[in-house]
Amino acid sequence: MEIRRVAVVAGGASKFGARQATYRDLISEAGKACYDSAPGLSPNDIEGFLLSTVMPERFVFQTHVAPLAAETLGVTPSKLVARVELLCASGSSAIRLAYGFIASGLADVIMVAGAEKMYTPNPAETVHHTLAAGDREWDAIHGLTAPPSFAMVAQRHMKEYGTTKEQLALVSVKNRRNGARNPIAQFRKPITVEEVYASKLVAKPLNLFDCCPITDGAAVIVLAAEHRVKDFTNEPIWIWGTGQAGGGNNAANVPGWAEWPRLRVAAKNAYQMAGVAPEDIDVAEVHDCFTISEIIEYEELGFCAKGEGGKFIEEGRSDYGGQVVVNPGGGLISRGHPFGATGIAQAIEMKQQLHGHAGDRQVPNAEIALTHNLSGFATEHTIMIYGREPK
Amino acid sequence: MEIRRVAVVAGGASKFGARQATYRDLISEAGKACYDSAPGLSPNDIEGFLLSTVMPERFVFQTHVAPLAAETLGVTPSKLVARVELLCASGSSAIRLAYGFIASGLADVIMVAGAEKMYTPNPAETVHHTLAAGDREWDAIHGLTAPPSFAMVAQRHMKEYGTTKEQLALVSVKNRRNGARNPIAQFRKPITVEEVYASKLVAKPLNLFDCCPITDGAAVIVLAAEHRVKDFTNEPIWIWGTGQAGGGNNAANVPGWAEWPRLRVAAKNAYQMAGVAPEDIDVAEVHDCFTISEIIEYEELGFCAKGEGGKFIEEGRSDYGGQVVVNPGGGLISRGHPFGATGIAQAIEMKQQLHGHAGDRQVPNAEIALTHNLSGFATEHTIMIYGREPK
Numbered sequence: 001m002e003i004r005r006v007a008v009v010a011g012g013a014s015k016f017g018a019r020q021a022t023y024r025d026l027i028s029e030a031g032k033a034c035y036d037s038a039p040g041l042s043p044n045d046i047e048g049f050l051l052s053t054v055m056p057e058r059f060v061f062q063t064h065v066a067p068l069a070a071e072t073l074g075v076t077p078s079k080l081v082a083r084v085e086l087l088c089a090s091g092s093s094a095i096r097l098a099y100g101f102i103a104s105g106l107a108d109v110i111m112v113a114g115a116e117k118m119y120t121p122n123p124a125e126t127v128h129h130t131l132a133a134g135d136r137e138w139d140a141i142h143g144l145t146a147p148p149s150f151a152m153v154a155q156r157h158m159k160e161y162g163t164t165k166e167q168l169a170l171v172s173v174k175n176r177r178n179g180a181r182n183p184i185a186q187f188r189k190p191i192t193v194e195e196v197y198a199s200k201l202v203a204k205p206l207n208l209f210d211c212c213p214i215t216d217g218a219a220v221i222v223l224a225a226e227h228r229v230k231d232f233t234n235e236p237i238w239i240w241g242t243g244q245a246g247g248g249n250n251a252a253n254v255p256g257w258a259e260w261p262r263l264r265v266a267a268k269n270a271y272q273m274a275g276v277a278p279e280d281i282d283v284a285e286v287h288d289c290f291t292i293s294e295i296i297e298y299e300e301l302g303f304c305a306k307g308e309g310g311k312f313i314e315e316g317r318s319d320y321g322g323q324v325v326v327n328p329g330g331g332l333i334s335r336g337h338p339f340g341a342t343g344i345a346q347a348i349e350m351k352q353q354l355h356g357h358a359g360d361r362q363v364p365n366a367e368i369a370l371t372h373n374l375s376g377f378a379t380e381h382t383i384m385i386y387g388r389e390p391k
Numbered sequence: 392m393e394i395r396r397v398a399v400v401a402g403g404a405s406k407f408g409a410r411q412a413t414y415r416d417l418i419s420e421a422g423k424a425c426y427d428s429a430p431g432l433s434p435n436d437i438e439g440f441l442l443s444t445v446m447p448e449r450f451v452f453q454t455h456v457a458p459l460a461a462e463t464l465g466v467t468p469s470k471l472v473a474r475v476e477l478l479c480a481s482g483s484s485a486i487r488l489a490y491g492f493i494a495s496g497l498a499d500v501i502m503v504a505g506a507e508k509m510y511t512p513n514p515a516e517t518v519h520h521t522l523a524a525g526d527r528e529w530d531a532i533h534g535l536t537a538p539p540s541f542a543m544v545a546q547r548h549m550k551e552y553g554t555t556k557e558q559l560a561l562v563s564v565k566n567r568r569n570g571a572r573n574p575i576a577q578f579r580k581p582i583t584v585e586e587v588y589a590s591k592l593v594a595k596p597l598n599l600f601d602c603c604p605i606t607d608g609a610a611v612i613v614l615a616a617e618h619r620v621k622d623f624t625n626e627p628i629w630i631w632g633t634g635q636a637g638g639g640n641n642a643a644n645v646p647g648w649a650e651w652p653r654l655r656v657a658a659k660n661a662y663q664m665a666g667v668a669p670e671d672i673d674v675a676e677v678h679d680c681f682t683i684s685e686i687i688e689y690e691e692l693g694f695c696a697k698g699e700g701g702k703f704i705e706e707g708r709s710d711y712g713g714q715v716v717v718n719p720g721g722g723l724i725s726r727g728h729p730f731g732a733t734g735i736a737q738a739i740e741m742k743q744q745l746h747g748h749a750g751d752r753q754v755p756n757a758e759i760a761l762t763h764n765l766s767g768f769a770t771e772h773t774i775m776i777y778g779r780e781p782k
Contacts, residue, residue, distance in 0.1 A: 003496050024528070049637070054455075057448040061531075063523045064445075064478035064640055067771055071639035078656055081637035081771055082484040085474040087455040093473040096497075097488050104494035105394050106487075106633070132454045137415070242497070246440070246472035248462035249455055265469055380458055380472055 004103045005226040005390050007236035010038035011348035016217035016336035017186040018119040023060045024072050027115045030218035030341075031073040034111075038232045041222060043073065045232070048080030048101060048110035052094035053340035054087055058129040059117050069113050073220070079107040087133055087375035088289060090114065091219070091343020092382040096242045098223050108225040114345070115218035116338035126214050133376075139251045146289065147211060149251065149377050151203035154292035157258040158205065160307065163295060165205050167310035169196035171291035172209050172333055174319055179330020181361040184345070186215050186336030210291040215336030219344035221351075226390065235355040237347075237369070237386040241274025243267060247379035254377045263300040263374070263381040270370075270383040271302075275391065278302030281324050282366040283353045285346035287374040288331040294318075297372055298326070325363040328353060346371040347384065354388040395494045396617040396781050398627035401429035402739035407608035407727035408577040409510040414451045415463050418506045421609035421732075422464040425502075429623045432613060434464065436623070439471030439492060439501035443485035444731035445478055449520040450508050460504050464611070470498040478524055478766035479680060481505065482610070482734020483773040487633045489614050499616040505736070506609035507729035517605050524767075530642045537680065538602060540642065540768050542594035545683035548649040549596065551698065554686060556596050558701035560587035562682035563600050563724055565710055570721020572752035575736070577606050577727030601682040606727030610735035612742075617781065626746040628738075628760070628777040632665025634658060638770040645768045654691040654765070654772040661761075661774040662693075666782065669693030672715050673757040674744045676737035678765040679722040685709075688763055689717070716754040719744060737762040738775065745779040 012033020014026045021029070035041060051066040062068065066083040070076070080101055084094035091114040098110040120126050127145065134140035157163045173193055179185035191209060199208035222232070229236045243266035247253065255261055271277060278301060286301070288294040295309035303324055304312045312318055318326035329335050329349035332342060350369035352358045367389070373382045403424020405417045412420070426432060442457040453459065457474040461467070471492055475485035482505040489501040511517050518536065525531035548554045564584055570576035582600060590599035613623070620627045634657035638644065646652055662668060669692055677692070679685040686700035694715055695703045703709055709717035720726050720740035723733060741760035743749045758780070764773045 022528070055448055057446055057523055058454075060527065061523050062527045063449075063476065064525075064767055066477060067637050067640035067767055068526060070637060071641060071644065076639070077635070077637040079660070080487075080635055081477065082481075082488065083476040085454065085476065086457060086472065090473075096471075097473065097492065100492035100495040100497045101488065102495075103497065104491040106491045106494065132448055132452050134455075135459060136451065136453045137413070244468070244471055246458050246461060246468040248467070249458035250462060253462065269470070376455055376458055 004105060005238060006099050006102045006223055007229050007238045008347055008351055009222050009224045009229055009232040009236050010034050010041050011221040011351050012037050013184050013219035013345050013348055014217050015184050016215050016338060019216040021216065023056060023115060023117040026117065026216060026218035027069050027072050027113060030220045034220035040232045043075050045109050046075045046111045047078055048107045049075050049077045050094045050098050050110065050112045051083045052090040052114035052344060053083060053116060054085055054090055055129055058132060075111055080110060086380060088339050089343060089373040089375040089380055089382045090340045092371060092373040092384055095343060095347060095384060096244065099239055099242065102223055102225050108228050109222065111220060111222050112344060113220040114341035114343060116340045117216050118214050118338060119216050135250045144251060147203045147206060150290040150292060151206050153257045154205050157292060157296060160258050163310035166193060167295065167314055168210055168291040169193040170313045171288060171294045172196050175288060175327050175331040175333040178328050178361055179334020181359065182330045182335055185330045185334050186213055187334045206290055212289050212332035212337040215338045217336060217338035217341045219341040219348055221344055221347050237351045237354050237388060238390045239384065240387045240391045241270040241385040243270030243383045245381055249376050251377055254379060258296065260296055260300045260378050262379060266381040266383045267301050270385050274385040276368060276385065280368050281370045282368050283325045283328060283363045284370040285327055285329060285349050286372040288327060288333050289337065301372060328358065328361045328363055343373040346373065350386050395496060396629060397490050397493045397614055398620050398629045399738055399742055400613050400615045400620055400623040400627050401425050401432050402612040402742050403428045404575050404610035404736050404739055405608050407575050407606050407729060410607040412607065414447060414506060414508040417508065417607060417609035418460050418463050418504060421611045425611035431623045434466050436500050437466045437502045438469055439498045440466050440468045441485045441489050441501065441503045442474045443481040443505035443735060444474060444507060445476055445481055446520055449523060460506065466502055471501060477771060479730050480734060480764040480766040480771055480773045481731045483762060483764040483775055486734060486738060486775060487635065490630055490633065493614055493616050499619050500613065502611060502613050503735060504611040505732035505734060507731045508607050509605050509729060510607050526641045535642060538594045538597060541681040541683060542597050544648045545596050548683055548687060551649050554701035557584060558686065558705055559601055559682040560584040561704045562679060562685045563587050566679060566718050566722040566724040569719050569752055570725020572750065573721045573726055576721045576725050577604055578725045597681055603680050603723035603728040606729045608727060608729035608732045610732040610739055612735055612738050628742045628745050628779060629781045630775065631778045631782045632661040632776040634661030634774045636772055640767050642768055645770060649687065651687055651691045651769050653770060657772040657774045658692050661776050665776040667759060667776065671759050672761045673759050674716045674719060674754045675761040676720060676740050677717055677763040679718060679724050680728065692763065719749065719752045719754055734764040737764065741777050
C-alpha cells in the first residue's frame with residue numbers, strides 16, 4: 001500500500017546541561033525555539049501531542065506528564081495525547097508513533113516533545129533513580145547500571161576485534177570537537193585523547209570522557225502530513241524510512257555483548273523502506289552513550305564491516321570530509337543526554353543539516369540523514385531516515 | 392483517504408485485585424489468558440509491542456518496562472516497541488496508537504499490554520505515589536488527589552442539575568451487581584444503596600463505595616490488520632472509530648467541573664468516524680472512577696441530554712433491558728482500576744460481549760460497542776467504537 005508522506009516541519013531545543021530550571025521550564029524553553037523555527041505555525045494547528053520522557057515520576061515526582069507539557073506549550077489536543085517511553089530511545093519512539101498516526105490519516109499535525117530533568121546536586125540520587133532502568137529483580141539489584149554494562153561491551157569488542165582504547169577516545173575527541181560548535185551542547189570545550197585517558201576511570205576500559213553526561217533538557221518538533229507542510233515551512237525534512245527492533249531488558253538475554261543483531265534488523269527495515277543503502281547516508285546522529293557504542297554502530301549500521309569500527313574512526317571516515325559525518329551535533333557525549341529529549345534533538349540536528357542551518361558544524365550538501373537511538377543493554381534500537389526532498 | 396481495517400483478535404486479563412503477585416507475574420498471567428483466547432496466535436506472529444502503564448517507576452521501581460514486558464510474554468518485536476502513558480486512560484491511548492501504526496501499514500500485528508501494581512499494605516504509600524498524578528507545583532502540593540476533585544465535580548453537578556446522592560449510589564449498585572458476574576473482578580459481592588450510604592465518607596458527597604478501588608492487574612490484547620485476522624480468530628471485533636481530546640492537567644484550567652467539553656469532542660470525532668450515533672451503541676464500558684463520572688458520561692456521550700444523567704441511571708436505561716448496557720463487566724468500581732490495564736480490560740469485555748462469551752453478564756445481540764477512558768480532572772478523554780462486523 002501507498003503510505004502518506006510525512007515531514008518534520010518545525011523543531012527547537014532548550015540549552016542542554018545541568019540546568020537551574022524546572023521540568024516545565026525546560027519544556028517551555030524548547031517550545032519557544034520550536035515555534036520560532038516555523039513562523040507559520042500556531043498552537044491551534046496542532047491536533048495531536050506526544051511527550052517523550054522517561055522518569056519524571058522519580059526525578060520530578062510527576063506523572064500524567066503529556067497533558068502538563070501540552071498545556072505548557074499552549075496545545076489543546078483534539079486528536080491525540082499521550083506520553084511515550086523507551087528509556088534512552090524514547091524520543092525516536094515517539095516520533096515514529098506520531099509518524100504512524102499521521103501516515104494512517106488519523107491526524108495531520110502532531111507535536112512531539114521530549115524532556116528530562118535528571119541532574120541533581122547529589123550524584124548518588126541520580127544513580128539511584130537511573131537504577132530503575134535495569135531489571136530490578138535480576139540485574140539492577142546487583143548494581144548493574146549502564147557504565148559497567150557498556151564496559152563489558154567494550155572489553156568484548158576489544159578482545160574480538162582488536163579495538164583499542166585510543167580508538168574509543170577518538171570518538172569522544174570528534175564528538176566534543178563537533179559539540180563545541182553546537183550552541184545547545186552541554187560541553188563546548190574540545191578535548192584531546194590524553195585528556196580522555198586522564199579523566200577518571202569509570203568502569204574499565206571506560207574513562208569519564210568515554211561516557212555521556214547526566215543532562216537536563218527538552219526538545220520539540222512538529223510533524224505534518226504532506227498537504228499541510230507548506231502551511232508551516234519551506235524547509236521540511238521528509239521521513240523516508242523507519243525501523244525499530246527490540247530484544248528484551250534482561251542482561252541474561254543479551255546475545256553476545258559486542259554483537260547488536262537487533263540493530264541490524266532495525267537498520268535493514270529502515271534502509272529497505274527508504275530505498276537507500278548505508279553508503280547513501282550523508283550525515284547521521286547515532287547513540288554514543290559511550291564511545292564504544294558509536295564504534296559498534298558504524299558496523300551494525302553498515303557504514304563499515306563488522307569489527308572495523310575502530311579503524312573507521314581512526315581513519316576519519318566518520319568525520320567531516322569522510323564517508324559519513326557522524327554526530328555533527330556533538331552526540332550524547334557532547335550535546336548531553338536528557339533521556340526523553342535525545343531522539344528529538346537528533347531530528348532537529350538533521351533538519352538543520354539538511355537545510356544548511358548548522359552554522360560552522362554544517363555538513364556540505366547533506367541530502368540524506370539517519371538517526372539511531374538505542375536503549376537498555378543495546379537491546380532496543382530505533383532508526384529514522386530523513387531526506388531533504390520527499391520520496 | 393481509505394484507512395486499513397484493524398481488529399482486536401485476542402485478549403485476556405489477569406485476576407484484578409489486591410494481589411500477592413509481582414508486576415511481572417501479573418503480565419505473565421494476562422499474557423497466558425490472551426494467548427489462550429486465540430489458539431492460532433504465536434509470539435512469533437507479533438511484530439510490535441506497546442505497554443500501557445503509569446507508575447512502575449514509583450510502585451515497582453522499574454522503568455524501560457516495555458522490553459521487560461515483551462520479554463515476559465515471549466515477544467521479540469521487529470517493528471515497534473514502546474510504553475504509553477496517559478494516567479488512567481493509558482490503556483485506550485496505547486490501543487489507538489497501535490491502531491494508527493497498523494492502519495498506516497507500518498506493521499500488521501501488534502500486542503498491546505496494560506499492567507499496574509498499585510496495592511501496598513500501607514495505604515499512605517499508595518496515596519503518596521498517586522499524588523504524582525496532579526500538577527506537583529500547583530495542585531498536588533496542596534493535596535489535591537482524585538477523590539476531592541471528583542467530589543467537587545459531584546457537588547457541582549448536584550447543584551446545577553439536581554442530581555441526588557441516591558442516583559450516585561445506583562451507579563455503584565449496578566456496577567457491583569455486574570461485576571459480581573465477572574470472574575476477573577476485584578469485588579464480586581453485590582451491594583445495596585444503603586450499604587453505599589453506610590460506607591466511609593471519603594470526600595463529600597462521595598462515600599467509599601462511590602469510588603473505584605486500588606487494584607493490581609494486567610490485561611493483554613492483540614490487534615491485526617484485516618488480511619491477518621483470519622489467521623488468529625473467527626471472532627474479531629473491528630475498530631470502527633476512535634477519538635481523543637485533552638484539556639490539560641492543571642486544576643485551574645478545568646472548564647466548569649460538571650461540564651466535560653473535551654469528552655464531547657472525542658465522542659463526536661469517534662461517532663463521526665464510525666458512522667454511528669449514540670443511540671446505535673448496544674453496550675459500553677465507561678470510566679466510572681467515581682459514580683458521578685458515569686452519570687456525566689451518559690450525558691457527554693450523548694446517551695441522554697445534559698443534566699439528565701441522574702434520571703438515566705434511576706430509570707434503568709443503562710442496565711440490562713435499557714437503552715444501552717453500561718459497564719456490564721463491573722466498570723472500575725467493581726472490576727477494579729489498575730491504571731494501565733483498565734483501557735485494555737474494557738476492550739476485552741467488549742470482545743466477549745460482541746461474540747456472546749460474557750456468560751451470565753451477556754448483553755443480548757450486542758453488535759456495536761463503545762469504550763470510554765478518562766484521565767486527570769476529567770480533562771483527557773479517549774473513545775473507541777468497536778463493531779462485530781467490519782465496516
